[in-house]
Amino acid sequence: MPSLEPIVRPFVGTQTxxxxxxxxxxxxxxxxxVIAGASGSGKIMHGSYNSSLTVYNKKRPKxxxx
Amino acid sequence: xxxxxxxxxxxxxxxxxxxxxEDEVVYSFAIEQNEGEAATLQMEIKNPLVGLLAxxxxxxxxxxxxxxxxxxxxxxxxxxSVPDDMFGEVVSLRLVAMPPDFIEQKRSxxxxxxxxxxxxxxxxxxxxxxxxxxxxxxxxxxxHIDRTTHAxxxxxILVGEDGVVDIPExxxxxxxxxxxxxxxxxxxxxxxxxxxxxxxxxxSVDLGTQYFRSYSGDGLISSWPRPDASLxxxxxxxxxxAVDVYNVAIAQTLSMQGSWTNPAKKHNPxxxxxxxxxxxxxxxxGPYYHAILTQGGTTGHISENPDEKDEPTSTAxxxxxxVPEWLVAGSLVLRYDAKRSRSExxxxxxxxxxxxxxxxxxxxxxxFAQDAELISLNGSxxxxxxYGVFRGDWxxxxxxxxxxxxxxxxxxAYSVLKDHVALSSFSAQQTATLWQPDKRYNxxxxxxxxxxxxxxxxxxxxxGSFDPTSLAVNGTLIYDLRISQSxxxxxxxLMQNFRxxxxxxxxxxxxxxxxxxxxxxxxxxxxxxxxxxxxxFAADLAGRMLYALLLNPPPIGDISRSNYFPSDRxxxxxxxxxxxxxxxxxxxxxxxxxxxxxxxxxxxxxxxRKNAIVRDRRIPGGYxxxxxxxxxxxxxxxxxxxxxxxxxxxxxxxxxxxxxxxGEPSYVEDGYVSRGYQxxxxxxxxxxxxxxxYAAPIxxxxxxxxxxxxxxxxxxxxxxxxxASVAQQExxxxxxxxxxxxxxxxTYIAAGVAQQFLAQLLxxxxxxxxxxxxxxxxxxxxxxxxxxxxxxxxVNGPFAAxxxxxxxxxxxxxxxxxxxx
Numbered sequence: 001m002p003s004l005e006p007i008v009r010p011f012v013g014t015q016t017x018x019x020x021x022x023x024x025x026x027x028x029x030x031x032x033x034v035i036a037g038a039s040g041s042g043k044i045m046h047g048s049y050n051s052s053l054t055v056y057n058k059k060r061p062k063x064x065x066x
Numbered sequence: 067x068x069x070x071x072x073x074x075x076x077x078x079x080x081x082x083x084x085x086x087x088e089d090e091v092v093y094s095f096a097i098e099q100n101e102g103e104a105a106t107l108q109m110e111i112k113n114p115l116v117g118l119l120a121x122x123x124x125x126x127x128x129x130x131x132x133x134x135x136x137x138x139x140x141x142x143x144x145x146x147s148v149p150d151d152m153f154g155e156v157v158s159l160r161l162v163a164m165p166p167d168f169i170e171q172k173r174s175x176x177x178x179x180x181x182x183x184x185x186x187x188x189x190x191x192x193x194x195x196x197x198x199x200x201x202x203x204x205x206x207x208x209x210h211i212d213r214t215t216h217a218x219x220x221x222x223i224l225v226g227e228d229g230v231v232d233i234p235e236x237x238x239x240x241x242x243x244x245x246x247x248x249x250x251x252x253x254x255x256x257x258x259x260x261x262x263x264x265x266x267x268x269x270s271v272d273l274g275t276q277y278f279r280s281y282s283g284d285g286l287i288s289s290w291p292r293p294d295a296s297l298x299x300x301x302x303x304x305x306x307x308a309v310d311v312y313n314v315a316i317a318q319t320l321s322m323q324g325s326w327t328n329p330a331k332k333h334n335p336x337x338x339x340x341x342x343x344x345x346x347x348x349x350x351x352g353p354y355y356h357a358i359l360t361q362g363g364t365t366g367h368i369s370e371n372p373d374e375k376d377e378p379t380s381t382a383x384x385x386x387x388x389v390p391e392w393l394v395a396g397s398l399v400l401r402y403d404a405k406r407s408r409s410e411x412x413x414x415x416x417x418x419x420x421x422x423x424x425x426x427x428x429x430x431x432x433x434f435a436q437d438a439e440l441i442s443l444n445g446s447x448x449x450x451x452x453y454g455v456f457r458g459d460w461x462x463x464x465x466x467x468x469x470x471x472x473x474x475x476x477x478x479a480y481s482v483l484k485d486h487v488a489l490s491s492f493s494a495q496q497t498a499t500l501w502q503p504d505k506r507y508n509x510x511x512x513x514x515x516x517x518x519x520x521x522x523x524x525x526x527x528x529x530g531s532f533d534p535t536s537l538a539v540n541g542t543l544i545y546d547l548r549i550s551q552s553x554x555x556x557x558x559x560l561m562q563n564f565r566x567x568x569x570x571x572x573x574x575x576x577x578x579x580x581x582x583x584x585x586x587x588x589x590x591x592x593x594x595x596x597x598x599x600x601x602x603f604a605a606d607l608a609g610r611m612l613y614a615l616l617l618n619p620p621p622i623g624d625i626s627r628s629n630y631f632p633s634d635r636x637x638x639x640x641x642x643x644x645x646x647x648x649x650x651x652x653x654x655x656x657x658x659x660x661x662x663x664x665x666x667x668x669x670x671x672x673x674x675r676k677n678a679i680v681r682d683r684r685i686p687g688g689y690x691x692x693x694x695x696x697x698x699x700x701x702x703x704x705x706x707x708x709x710x711x712x713x714x715x716x717x718x719x720x721x722x723x724x725x726x727x728x729g730e731p732s733y734v735e736d737g738y739v740s741r742g743y744q745x746x747x748x749x750x751x752x753x754x755x756x757x758x759x760y761a762a763p764i765x766x767x768x769x770x771x772x773x774x775x776x777x778x779x780x781x782x783x784x785x786x787x788x789x790a791s792v793a794q795q796e797x798x799x800x801x802x803x804x805x806x807x808x809x810x811x812x813t814y815i816a817a818g819v820a821q822q823f824l825a826q827l828l829x830x831x832x833x834x835x836x837x838x839x840x841x842x843x844x845x846x847x848x849x850x851x852x853x854x855x856x857x858x859x860x861v862n863g864p865f866a867a868x869x870x871x872x873x874x875x876x877x878x879x880x881x882x883x884x885x886x887x
Contacts, residue, residue: 008723011874013750013761018629020768021411021866029862031783032299036308036396037278037852040285041843042389043314045350046359049384051343056333057368057376 069132070095070701072111074124077166081139081214085128090114093156095129096700097141097213101223101674105163105213107141113157119148127161131670131701138670139214140699163213171218172198172209173603179205179220183641183753188261188445188621192614193591196602204645206652206755210674219675223653224693224717224879226676231694233664233712235681242663242711243682245690247423251718252654253437254417255647260409261639263448267404267626267774267860268469270304271781275397277311278787280851281355281794283392284315290396293508293525294555297400299859304401305506307525309539311393312352316540321346335368339378348388355389355798359835360808383808385835389798389842391791396853399506402776406769406863410630412640412871416647416758419875421718421884423657439650445639447630451579451587451618452564454481462490463500466557473566480558489514497554501532512554513545520545521553572596579616587618626774631869632765640871641753644760648753648876655878656715660690669710672697678714687886692716719878726752726759750874757877769865772858783856797845806834 072092073085091112099105107129119125129141143161151157165171176198179185184204187195194200202208202220210221221227278286290308291297310316323344328337366380454469460480466472466488471481475492486499501515504527511522515532523546524538536544565572565580568588574580578590583600591614592606604612621639622630630636660680664672672678674694681689692714701708727750752759772780808831814824 007721008725009874009877010725010727011750011752011759012727013759013872013874015749015761015764016870016872017764017766018410018631018768018867018869021409021868023409023864023866024768029299029859032297032301032857032859034291034297034855034857035852036289036291036855037280037282037286038850039289040280040282040846040851042282042846043284043317043392044839044842045317045319045348045388045390047319047345047347047386047388049343049345049386050381051341052379052381053341053366054339054379055335055366055368056328056337056339057335057378058333058370059372059376060370062372 069134071128071130071132071137072109073128075126075128076124077126077144079126079128081128081130081142083137085130086132086137089127092129092703094700094702094704096698097129098696098698099163099213099674100696101694102208102210104211105141105143107143107159107161107163109159109161110156111159113149113152113155117148118145118159133667140670142214142216163211163216165211165216165218168211168218171216175218175220176201182638184645186445186639186642187615187617188447188639189259189443189642189646192450192589192616193611195615196611196613202649204642204649206649212673221675222693223656223715224881226674226693228673228675230677230679230691231668231671231712232679233662233668233681235683237665237668238680238682239663243660243680243684244662245658245660245685247657248659248715249654249657250437251420251423251657252418252439252651253420254415255439255441255650256413256415257441257443257643257647258411258413259441259443259445259639259643260411261445261447261630262407262409263446263620263622263625263630265404265406265408265626265628265863265865266449266453267776268402269775270399270401271776271778273398273400273778273782273785273855275395276785276787276853278392278394278396278851278853279791280392280394281389281791281798282846282851283310283394286392286394286396286851286853287315290394291398293510297857299857300403300405300861301857301859302401302403303398305397305399305508305525307395307397309395309397311395312350312390313540314350314352314390314392317348317350317390319346319348335370348390350388350390352393353391355391355795357387357802358805359385359387359838360806360831361385362808362813364813385808387839387842389846391795398855400781400857402781402860404626404772404774404776404860406861406865408628408769408863409866410636411866411868412631412643412763413868414644414647414760414871414873416644416651416873417875418651418655419720419722419877420655421720421880423718423884441643441646441650443643443646446617447621447636447639449618449620449625450616451589452479452481452561453625456581460488460492462488462492464488471561471564474558479561479564479566481561482557483559484555484557486557493551494558494560495551496557497551499557501528503528503530503532510554512548512551519548519551521548568596568600570596570598570600574612582613587616588613589616590614628767628769628773628865629765629867632763637751637762640760640763641751644753644758644873648755648758651876652717652878655717655719656693656695656881657718658690658692658716658882658884659695659713660685660692660716660882661696661711661713664710664712666699666701666708666710669697669699669712672710672712678712680712680714685882687883690714690716691881716882717879718882718884719880721880722877723756724752724759724874724877726750759874761872763869763871766867768867770858770862772860776860781857783858784854785856786854788850788852788854791851794846794849794851797849798842801838801841801845803834803838803841806838807831 071086074089093110095109125145130139143163146160149157179201206223207220210219287308291303295303326341361384363382366377368376457470457472460472460474466482498512498514498519501513507522509525524544568580568582574590575593679691695715696713698711750759750761
């Protein structure tokens with residue numbers, strides 16, 4: 001009869017992962033490099049110290065010279 | 067009366083007993099219908115001697131037949147043209163059973179056909195996506211028009227929907243049975259399909275705050291990436307701030323002085339009368355290097371001897387130097403706008419499980435060309451129409467994110483260029499965002515608070531409440547009152563083509579896009595004034611469709627995805643491609659055509675939505691089952707003969723079926739995630755028709771491996787702080803040349819230095835001091851410190867991937883057994 005019972009066959013397939021295409025191989029873009037700070041020269045600050053000390057003196061009277 | 071009735075009627079008149087009449091004298095008729103076509107009625111009638119197409123005359127007609135007890139409607143159709151032989155006694159009429167609303171009916175059927183996997187708009191160009199005929203490209207089906215009800219349906223090419231008519235051998239005139247190999251069956255269809263999209267991702271990566279110790283932190287601060295700066299390859303600065311934690315840059319020098327005077331009223335020689343000192347020194351919050359540059363002094367002396375000159379004052383002088391260490395807190399939030407062209411190619415060959423029909427002369431190319439077909443398709447799975455989130459009408463005070471878009475009060479569409487909170491009134495030139503607490507603001511932003519616009523002068527994170535007099539750590543004002551919005555970055559970009567929600571009675575021009583009431587995006591094909599209600603199938607007078615359907619959201623879903631075919635939506639596309647190949651194979655699998663005459667009562671039950679079994683001992687296996695591909699009903703008054711004829715197309719398959727395998731879950735334990743996200747090794751899927759299975763492709767990496775959204779580990783290749791402050795400190799110490807003498811001019815004079823050497827001595831002294839300073843600067847420049855950040859590019863590509871998908875053979879019904887003996 002036309003309504004033949006089909007013979008059921010299991011399908012065992014192979015799952016595939018993608019292979020890179022040609023375009024991927026050519027797609028090399030360099031990394032982005034960000035640099036901060038190479039130009040610094042720091043800060044140099046100046047200070048000073050001055051002091052003076054004065055003492056008392058009393059001269060003898062000048063001798064009278066002959 | 068009877069047994070045939072013919073009645074001229076109005077269009078749309080249903081069949082009823084009032085039509086049991088003979089408006090014309092019918093001598094003969096032939097009704098014929100072939101697959102994919104409307105039924106036709108060819109009649110010979112007595113010449114009515116009137117203009118059959120005259121205005122006001124009815125051109126629709128019902129033909130019916132009475133079997134003695136029941137009247138069977140045979141045909142309902144429209145007169146096509148005037149008869150050819152108008153002067154004869156007998157004229158020939160031709161009518162067609164084509165409903166006037168055929169297109170509309172097709173469209174309403176098409177709406178039910180847009181199902182996975184048979185339909186996939188990805189492989190249809192936008193202008194044809196609404197074309198009902200495209201809905202059948204993945205189906206093994208053809209349009210069918212019922213010859214009496216005019217119902218438009220689709221019918222499968224192998225298995226009819228309305229049952230099987232079994233024609234017994236005894237009912238079939240022996241000589242009428244004909245069997246032929248109508249066409250060579252197709253052995254295989256190769257499919258080569260490519261989808262392309264622009265991978266796009268936008269986001270930010272917060273690098274946090276890093277602290278750098280350096281004796282040359284000024285360089286770090288001055289060259290720290292600026293807010294909104296572009297770094298290249300898709301990278302930019304969202305927010306940045308470099309803080310001089312110890313405030314070295316603005317460090318002040320403090321001067322102090324003191325004095326003491328002997329308060330006694332009587333002094334003895336040698337008593338200290340007074341002391342004076344002064345000190346100048348920088349005020350530093352952090353560590354520093356300190357060294358004495360010069361040191362010197364004068365000795366005083368006194369004597370009682372009135373002849374000796376006294377120098378009662380002694381002095382000490384010293385100059386010194388500080389090299390402060392900086393502590394720099396560098397904050398950086400980077401923004402990326404990734405754009406990469408991607409494509410995926412999928413290939414498979416779908417073979418048909420067929421009985422041998424011809425002997426194969428060999429594997430010659432010519433043989434292959436006859437038996438195989440190639441289907442090449444290109445599809446687009448990326449963004450069509452506007453990108454981002456449609457926010458409807460612009461709203462005051464609403465928070466908007468970059469890429470949002472809206473309809474402004476001026477009737478135009480704008481996209482949002484910067485995250486912000488909208489002000490109380492709309493302006494296309496808006497630059498100011500409503501000030502909010504705890505938000506990052508970059509220098510250059512404009513904020514709005516208390517009825518005023520302020521320019522942000524210093525990058526900062528806002529506090530709890532707005533204060534226009536807020537100061538930054540270095541004492542400068544953070545905000546500056548502006549009188550206009552000029553000077554800041556604009557918040558809105560005009561969208562040229564997007565027209566918002568579809569509106570009635572509105573002028574649309576080609577390339578306009580809009581959001582329709584059915585929540586789909588459409589593009590305007592030809593300029594027009596819109597109707598009162600939206601109809602996606604609307605056409606102009608020339609029959610050109612007004613609208614093209616855009617796929618928005620895009621089929622890929624998340625446009626930042628790295629792959630399409632392995633996704634659930636991608637599998638839909640894979641399945642659809644298999645369906646297209648399947649439709650081609652099944653159509654050509656009906657290699658054997660069997661036709662025969664059938665008695666009129668049996669022929670009455672035939673339709674193109676049915677299968678028929680023709681029984682005959684001469685057919686291998688004794689019978690042929692096939693889809694009705696054509697039939698006719700004819701009657702002649704002369705012979706009195708009433709007869710039918712049927713042609714069936716029989717598929718020459720082997721009648722096998724296929725089952726899929728569940729496979730083993732390989733990603734996580736089964737049941738933990740829904741099936742769409744699970745990877746099943748070795749899993750195969752059977753398409754809904756049950757006659758073909760395939761193994762789903764699995765995602766793999768074919769690119770630089772970036773998965774969006776990016777985090778620091780993906781974005782940053784390396785971060786390096788070159789040379790620690792220890793090395794600088796060592797260099798400074800090494801550069802120190804020791805204390806220099808610092809003699810005052812008077813001291814030299816007192817020491818009896820001749821006037822001509824004095825200037826030279828002082829100059830030497832100053833030069834040595836200067837050399838020391840320069841040695842320190844050189845030590846710092848010789849040991850530079852820098853921050854180096856290496857990022858992976860996000861504007862790159864193109865990336866392309868290729869999948870070879872394995873499919874089972876397409877199982878084809880065995881409707882005739884050619885090998886049966």
